[in-house]
Amino acid sequence: MGRGQRAEGRNGVAILAREAIPILTRRGLPGDFDDSHSRYIEAAVDSILIACLYLPNGNPAPGPKFDYKLRWFEQLQTYAADLLALNLPVALIGDFNVMPTNLDVYAPERWRDAALFRPDFRAAYADLLTQGWTDAVRQLHPKERIYTFWKYWRNSFERDAGLHIDHLLLSPTLAPWLRKASVRCGPRGWEHTSDYAPVMIEIEPPSD
Template sequence: MRIATFNVNGVNGRLPVLLRWLAESSPDIVCLQELKAPDERFPAAAIEAAGYEAIWHGQKSWNGVAILSRVGTPIETRRGLPGGDDDAQSRYIEAAVNGVLVAGLYLPNGNPRPGPKFDYKLAWFERLIAHAASLIESGLPVALAGDFNVMPTPRDVYKPERWTEDALFAPEVRAAFARLLEQGWADALRTLHPQETIYTFWDYFRNAYARNAGLRIDHLLLSPALAGRLADAGVDAHVRGWEKASDHAPTWIALTDG
């Protein structure tokens, strides 16, 4: 079974890219981020025609997350993280799909730092850590997938010295990610490719993709009950080079049968 995460950077504006990638790669389950569309504008019919059932949590102009599946109906278990009853930002969705609990997330960017956006990022991260602990404690096979807006280590960023003041590389944010992993989550890409230069995002500016001046900010974290099934992991980096592509590339894992 192949599970992927893809920040589409506008699900309607980049729908041809998404559909082309789905047809080419045929992932079984996909977590999408940055839909940038309210619920009623989600392209459900086009997704269904491509062979996928979907659940989504949209928001006008910003954010938005979805889970697509071609291996069974996603049974939604949570929409939004606990502790955020007044949180209007659509950043988390969770569903049981084909024997796996799939959690799709879009962690806040947090820039500029310092400031209220950075404070919100740290607070949201704490809510994620608390909920992730309960997922680990459940003993279920869980995939925590999405755009974390975190480069965990200097290996995950082109010229890290240029990012020392950025919210995506801030010590507090990297420490929060490390605390998340300490719960028992396996970083799938690094589990299989511990030393490789791997990026999942390339800015639209300064010819970043052609120079491979990227960041690794899209992650798939696996609970102990799922990590033992990890067979392969990678990034479909060529998708970033397509016309009108997202600035992210799809990131995926392959699992053996449970």
């Protein structure tokens, strides 16, 4: 299942499952908040609640898009806390458009003024983790320079000049099931492919 922005918009989120039917639980963040950009969808797949998001880019900063991203992130923080209160296995995943640390960007000094690297959003992401979420990739690869996105300019992929902006956050109930986390860089090198690479995790639920 998925949702996409109408007209000429390029935003969209989706949840697919193999040998299972996702049960839709929410489209858009709750409350009096405009999510006409189709940035959030949520569904139960087997015993796991999957929350898939596409957080606004926020550029140029400062400006209306930057302010919109701040409001969106604040609403996400509020709802993420509600998700944790369910005490269920929850995965909060997608394009956060945030590079949390210097390890998440190929040249930090070149990105100081970009919304993706501004202290406001790095702090907002850190606040999410302090709620109790586990960053799956950083949990298993705490000191590696890992990227999920490479621009289509100046041979960024060939030079490995990338950004790590896609994150998979796991609730305290789900985090102990984590076994592997990786970025499949191969598809990014295909012809006419996306500028993103798939981020993968493997989990192993309890056998009982």
